[in-house]
Amino acid sequence: xxxxxxxxxxxxxxxxxxxxxxxxxxxxxxxxxxxxxxxxxxxxxxxxxxxxxxxxxxxxxxxxxxxxxxxxxxxxxxxxxxxxxxxxxxxxxxxxxxxxxxxxxxxxxxxxxxxxxxxxxxxxxxxxxxxxxxxxxxxxxxxxxxxxxxxxxxxxxxxxxxxxxxxxxxxxxxxxxx
Numbered sequence: 021x022x023x024x025x026x027x028x029x030x031x032x033x034x035x036x037x038x039x040x041x042x043x044x045x046x047x048x049x050x051x052x053x054x055x056x057x058x059x060x061x062x063x064x065x066x067x068x069x070x071x072x073x074x075x076x077x078x079x080x081x082x083x084x085x086x087x088x089x090x091x092x093x094x095x096x097x098x099x100x101x102x103x104x105x106x107x108x109x110x111x112x113x114x115x116x117x118x119x120x121x122x123x124x125x126x127x128x129x130x131x132x133x134x135x136x137x138x139x140x141x142x143x144x145x146x147x148x149x150x151x152x153x154x155x156x157x158x159x160x161x162x163x164x165x166x167x168x169x170x171x172x173x174x175x176x177x178x179x180x181x182x183x184x185x186x187x188x189x190x191x192x193x194x195x196x197x198x
Contacts, residue, residue, distance in 0.1 A: 052171065055181035060095065060102070060167025069096035070115050076137030078125050079103060079118040081111070090121050092132045094184065095167040102167060107132055110168075132185070139169075139184035147190035148172060150182045159190060 056062060073079075073096045081089050081103060091103035091111070100112045107128045125133070142148060148162050150172055160172040160180070169183040 052179060055171060055179075056164070056166055059169040059171075059181055059183070062164060062166055063095070063097075067098035069098060069101065072120070073101055073115055073118070075140040076133045076135075078121040078129060078133055080121045081105070081113055081118050090125065090129060091118075092129050092136055093118075094132075094136050104129075104132055135185045138189070139187055142170070142187060142189060149188050149190050150180075151186040162187070 073093060075093050075095060077093050079091055079093055079101075081091055083089060089105045091105045092107075093101055094104055094110070095102040096115070099114070101115050101118055103111050103113060103118070105111060142162055142165065144162055144165055146162050148160055148170075149157050150160060152158055158174065160174045162170045163173050163179065164171040169181060170187060171179050172182050172187070173179050
């Protein structure tokens with residue numbers, strides 16, 4: 021005997037006259053604005069962060085309960101610093117709330133820090149490589165930098181949102197051309 025599967029009951033919708041049938045919901049296409057928001061928003065016209073607070077630096081921040089946490093700066097401006105704690109928890113704190121971390125850094129945070137530093141050096145208009153969702157490495161051009169990633173135009177003209185951990189400068193050959 022096969023496994024029973026619970027499916028939604030559709031009989032009532034189809035037995036009703038067509039004028040009373042509910043309209044099927046149309047899937048909303050993701051917009052560039054949705055992608056930009058998912059990546060933390062565009063970073064143009066931001067006041068620079070205080071000296072020494074740059075994406076990729078390892079910092080220490082105190083929680084409300086007095087516990088010290090080691091974190092990675094992923095974005096910073098004059099008003100706020102966005103940090104990743106434990107590699108998963110994103111927090112916004114004022115620049116005065118963080119201190120430079122001294123001591124050993126967990127390997128996972130070191131890797132995030134390296135990715136944030138690489139992303140920080142990328143600029144709009146630059147050719148990049150990025151990892152897709154199935155592990156492939158694709159080429160594109162960075163068209164808009166956001167706090168936690170970028171909008172990249174692929175070679176086929178489509179625009180994709182890519183997180184900062186999956187973006188790298190395009191490789192160059194021995195002559196320096198990309």
